[in-house]
Amino acid sequence: MTGDANDRSVVRRGRFSGGPADEFVSSLAADERTFAADLAVDRAHVVMLAEQGIVDADTAGAILAALDDVEAAGHAALPAGEDVHEAIETAVVERVGPDGGRMHTARSRNDEVAACIRLRLRTDLLAAVEATLDLRATLSSVAEAEVETVMPGFTHLQPAQPTTVGHWALSYERAVARDTDRLLAAVDRTNASPLGAAAFAGTTFDVDRERVATLLGFDRVLSNAADAVTARDFLLEATAALSTHAVTLSGVAEDLVVFASRGFVEVDDAYASTSSIMPQKVNPDTLELVRAVAGDAAGDLNALLTTLKGLPRAYNRDLQRATGHSWDAVDAVTAATEVTAGAVATADWPADALAAAAGDGFSTATGVADLLAAAGVPFRTAHEVVARAAETADGTPDRETLAAAAEAVLGESLSAYVDAAALEVALDPVESVATRDSPGGPAPSAVADALDRATTGLDEDRTALAERRDTLAAADERLRDAVEVYHA
Ligand code: ARG
Secondary structure (H helix, E strand, O other), X not given: OOOOOOOHHHHHOOOOOOOOOHHHHOOOOHHHHHHHHHHHHHHHHHHHHHHOOOOOHHHHHHHHHHHHHHHHHOHHHOOOOOOHHHHHHHHHHHHHOHHHHHHHOOOOHHHHHHHHHHHHHHHHHHHHHHHHHHHHHHHHHHHHHOOOOEEEEEEOOEEEEEEEHHHHHHHHHHHHHHHHHHHHHHHHHHOEEOOOOOOOOOOOOOOOHHHHHHHOOOOEEOOOHHHHHHOOHHHHHHHHHHHHHHHHHHHHHHHHHHHHHOOOOEOOHHXXXXXXXXXXXXXXXXXXXXXXXXXXXXXXXXXXXHHHOOOOOOOOOHHXXXXXXXXXXHHHHHHHHXXXXXXXXXXXXXXXXHHHHHOOOOOOHHHHHHHHHHOOOOHHHHHHHHHHHHHHOOOOOOHHHHHHHHHHHHOOOHXXXXXXXXXXXXXXXXXXXXHXXXXXXXXXHHHHHXXXXXXXXXXXXXXXXXXXXXXXXXXHHHHHHHHHOOOO
């Protein structure tokens, strides 16, 4: 072997050498996910090199044609390599000859890999955002349909106050809306270009970092070259946003599992399974899997935090093992979001059973205390009156029991404070819900107002998603046009 720079074996030696650790070291199989991203990064870089006069137009044309050919052959046809970046370069050199190696002028796999991950992740995150929007639409539909459907509300899993299915559904819509917001923020911080950073210390070539960023639809350039190749905080932020959303989903899932166990909701058969031994069973276990995804995503986030902590500046190979955690999280959480939307959309809320249970456990007690407080009794004293009545009654206390408690605590008759009709309203679950019409409350009027705001927010977020996708589609076209200039 000579020291000829045109000899590819020289280039390859010491990188991916047929040694015993090759399989352990290689990320080529996992890199299938960034195959298309790497081709785009290669194209944008080569176009920029040609535009800057760093590579001549003919060579650029030959490399760009080879990239088309590599794309058509597909990831599975790539030669063996340490990773997709090296394998595509090798495949280009195989087609173009040594001049193909000019593609790697003024860059390193360090800025290359970071660009590829960001490129792919932003698209995957936008799909996750879309799934949250669809789930919000579903929750809002349920809220609209079940705005009057009174159900028991729980704290500590104990009957607490009557509420409505609509209010329950909107409570999750609000949480998912914040999840959407966090995911969009993660998209925007992910969408920055590390290209032109090279290994970490920039390059002697007159590169145009802004041009490459524009061709690839990145919103901006990461200014410091060492930061650009090192930074994986975008993985942390994305995975944290996904984990947070998974926790929201796990709440929806857990509520539905608990409600189903009490006969308060019927989960559609498509989201349930039967028992292999107990013929009568229909288990809402799809939702149990949703609940478990929150654990997986938290594991991915923890793995990332642990892998990234204490790494020195610039590229370290640990980073290769970090990436997969974000792919796992985005795949699992997006799928869980879609499945949750399906389960919620098809669930049945048995109004009669819910209404019958809504008053269980003297769930209207707070409303009775509110009534006394509104009549001038300090709330803490009113609480004491109603608590005393609850202690003596079996279930919801009747008028006499409440009157006796009022006598005992206040030394005055109940009727001095509340009239009989108002007390009936307070004791009735349906009427009691209707009176809780403070902003954000469960009264049908309050839920209807909240629903209007949720619909506006959803429309705004759909626009935000469409804008980002339009920007990326425009960049795809820009890159295609720029490449076209060099095609013979
Ligand atoms: N396979 C690597 C990764 O996924 C790509 C970058 C390798 N760079 C290097 N200097 N070894 O992170």
